[in-house]
Amino acid sequence: MRPLLHVDDLKVSFPTRSGLVEAVRGVSFTLGRERLGIVGESGSGKSQTGRAIMGLTPPQARISAARLEFDGIDLLSAPPKLRRSLRGGRIAMVLQDPKYSLNPVMSIGRQIVETLRTHENVSRKVARERALDMLAAVQIRDPARVFDLYPHEVSGGMGQRAMIAMMLVAGPELLIADEPTSALDVTVQLEVLSILDRLVADRGMGLVFVSHDLRLVSSFCDRVLVMYAGKVVEEIAASELGNARHPYTRGLLNCMPTLGTNRHPLPVLDRQPEWRL
Amino acid sequence: MTIDSMSPALSVKNLSVVYGGYHALDQLSVDITPGEAFGLVGESGSGKSTLLRAVAGLAPVTSGSIRLQGETLKPGRRERTYYSRVQMVFQDPFGSLHPRQTIDRQLLEPLAIHGVGDGERRILRALDEVGLGAGFRFRYPHQLSGGQRQRVAIARALILEPTILLLDEPTSALDASVQAEVLNLLEQVRRDRRLTFVMVTHDLGVVTHMCERIAVLQHGRMVELVAANDLVAGRITTEYTRQLMRASEGFVRASGLAA
Ligand SMILES: Nc1ncnc2c1ncn2[C@@H]1O[C@H](COP(=O)(O)OP(=O)(O)OP(=O)(O)O)[C@@H](O)[C@H]1O
Numbered sequence A: 001m002r003p004l005l006h007v008d009d010l011k012v013s014f015p016t017r018s019g020l021v022e023a024v025r026g027v028s029f030t031l032g033r034e035r036l037g038i039v040g041e042s043g044s045g046k047s048q049t050g051r052a053i054m055g056l057t058p059p060q061a062r063i064s065a066a067r068l069e070f071d072g073i074d075l076l077s078a079p080p081k082l083r084r085s086l087r088g089g090r091i092a093m094v095l096q097d098p099k100y101s102l103n104p105v106m107s108i109g110r111q112i113v114e115t116l117r118t119h120e121n122v123s124r125k126v127a128r129e130r131a132l133d134m135l136a137a138v139q140i141r142d143p144a145r146v147f148d149l150y151p152h153e154v155s156g157g158m159g160q161r162a163m164i165a166m167m168l169v170a171g172p173e174l175l176i177a178d179e180p181t182s183a184l185d186v187t188v189q190l191e192v193l194s195i196l197d198r199l200v201a202d203r204g205m206g207l208v209f210v211s212h213d214l215r216l217v218s219s220f221c222d223r224v225l226v227m228y229a230g231k232v233v234e235e236i237a238a239s240e241l242g243n244a245r246h247p248y249t250r251g252l253l254n255c256m257p258t259l260g261t262n263r264h265p266l267p268v269l270d271r272q273p274e275w276r277l
Numbered sequence B: 001m002t003i004d005s006m007s008p009a010l011s012v013k014n015l016s017v018v019y020g021g022y023h024a025l026d027q028l029s030v031d032i033t034p035g036e037a038f039g040l041v042g043e044s045g046s047g048k049s050t051l052l053r054a055v056a057g058l059a060p061v062t063s064g065s066i067r068l069q070g071e072t073l074k075p076g077r078r079e080r081t082y083y084s085r086v087q088m089v090f091q092d093p094f095g096s097l098h099p100r101q102t103i104d105r106q107l108l109e110p111l112a113i114h115g116v117g118d119g120e121r122r123i124l125r126a127l128d129e130v131g132l133g134a135g136f137r138f139r140y141p142h143q144l145s146g147g148q149r150q151r152v153a154i155a156r157a158l159i160l161e162p163t164i165l166l167l168d169e170p171t172s173a174l175d176a177s178v179q180a181e182v183l184n185l186l187e188q189v190r191r192d193r194r195l196t197f198v199m200v201t202h203d204l205g206v207v208t209h210m211c212e213r214i215a216v217l218q219h220g221r222m223v224e225l226v227a228a229n230d231l232v233a234g235r236i237t238t239e240y241t242r243q244l245m246r247a248s249e250g251f252v253r254a255s256g257l258a259a
């Protein structure tokens, strides 16, 4: 099957007062209708990679790629109007800081309704029902109450699920989920993952799943990219994560506290300059 | 102000926080011993952040009482001296950092307010402790990654050397390697300064690693209070805690959907 997304030699950098920060230094991958996990060190460029695909790179940044293409559309040369219409419609992104990415002065429910009505021609009443259904689907206990709450009135995990509901309501073909379940308790987390799983399996959605949770990535994704200092240092089948070769990935697996192990202090990584490629 | 070393570090009695008829916390009581690391886990929306925010004077207490080192806290804004004893790391670091101030300024401010000198050296040490080099010092919050912001928030909470630290998901935005470094740092300062922790996390591995006792919350109530080693051994009594233990093993694809 033809890949949905091509990313070839993507670079993102920021001029700052203390010099150029190279956030993404040549990332390449393709994505089909599958679950692609991205793990990697804090600050390694995972979010900036997702934002570049979504067209949310800050204006002061420099961005380039040999190819950045979604379903035959060259994203970097696409007119702003086309990019806007893709965003939230065919391509959606669950941002890492959901409560601060939501509009603070609009109720949760209204934001979901507006997103839906931007991309689909439905009546207010139908949109409201679909928004309530979507909130219930992401395991919000009391959708009617939460519909009318503002972002500062919901818990961390509720804000995260509101953002997921907003991003799924228009039925995207590509979903970039940046730490989408980091604020959810483990039972709700699994429910939300099974929704995403069904969208990939039944509707053929492509999913980029950025997460720090190795246990989750290895049990949920098909393939995993491991990022370090702006580059992909390893690509591996998710089920093989336990046999990773790169010393960063191996180190990661070793320093997680797990139930029943008693290691004080936890082992830490001895980062080597050559890992920076 | 009297600090009674025999009383609990923190004592919460019949605490309720009600928002327009909705009980975010429903008659919750708990005592936390000085020097203890106490964990809070539970359902999303069950009131974990509300409990920490109420202790920090940031959530409206409907009824019940909060005592800190023997002293009953009056409702509303806390006095300035309170924050040299109690510091909080918020669940959303973006929201707790000032968007238009450099990291340097945000670390300097608490020191200035509390008349602590030696700012330069303390700031560099605080950044170094959370694995951020001096190169981050003059950046703004939006110029950092999610995990870097979280580490700034932790650095800011530690810089005043409080005696009680309220930690709301302090490492959920960090990769396992940085998480290990931050957890080791927290354990070390706790040992060195006999700090008391109250820590919210969704990660049962993290909570049993860090904490001696763990409260499981659901619907604004404590449904189980368990010692970490009992949780590890599966000596638990409620069905909800059992569900959490099962779910923490990872994702299981529903049959028929396997790729
Ligand atoms: N506006 C900006 N100006 C300067 N540097 C920036 C800016 N935005 C991001 N960066 C830097 O780019 C790098 C990559 O950031 P990114 O947010 O992609 O990291 P990440 O892999 O998502 O990390 P985390 O896991 O902590 O969220 C970081 O080192 C960050 O400090």
Ligand SMILES: Nc1ncnc2c1ncn2[C@@H]1O[C@H](COP(=O)(O)OP(=O)(O)OP(=O)(O)O)[C@@H](O)[C@H]1O
Pocket (backbone or CB within 6 Å): A149, A152, A153, A154, A155, A156, A157, A158, A183, A184, A185, B019, B022, B023, B024, B042, B043, B044, B045, B046, B047, B048, B049, B050, B051, B091
């Ligand atoms: N200002 C407010 N107005 C109305 N409801 C509120 C307000 N603040 C909190 N709540 C409600 O209180 C409940 C508990 O929220 P809290 O943030 O304590 O949950 P939590 O256990 O921290 O969840 P999470 O794990 O998702 O962060 C939620 O249902 C939330 O909607």
Ligand SMILES: [Mg+2]
Pocket (backbone or CB within 6 Å): A046, A047, A048, A096, A178, B145, B146, B147
């Ligand atoms: Mg990120």
Ligand SMILES: [Mg+2]
Pocket (backbone or CB within 6 Å): A155, A156, A157, B048, B049, B050, B091, B168
């Ligand atoms: Mg919370």
